[in-house]
Amino acid sequence: QVQLVESGGGLVQAGGSLRLSCAASGLTFSDYCMGWFRQPPGKEREFVTTISWRGGRTYYADSVKGRFTISRDNAKNMVYLQMNSLKPEDAAVYYCAAARFLSNKDYYLSGSFNYWGQGTQVTVSS
Secondary structure, eight states: EEOOOEOOOOOEEEEEEEEEEEESSOOOOOGGGEEEEEOOOTTTEEEEEEHHHHHHHHEOOOTTTTEEEEEETTTEEEEEEOOOOOOOOEHHHHHHHHSOOTTTTTTTOGGOEEEEEOOOEEEEEO
């Protein structure tokens, strides 16, 4: 049974930082691309970032480029999202997701991902 468990969310002031973690189990982690999506209140789920199987390629939404960094540790079955210079509009439930196959044409599509975590809340106060 595949499980993705996010942690590290919380309340932070605008301009602050948070580091989200996602622990994966029940799958061969290094065979999966990993991604982070978020769902702001009252809005659709949106792409944040994706990292390839070994971490050699990363993709970011324009809204987070230069502020967020995705990384992974295949030895620990972990993926991370370092979020700096947080803005109120970054507030959302953040989801970790795993995809067996991704290309440069579908890395940002939620439908491309096979497994999802339960989400962790990030709140940014202004």
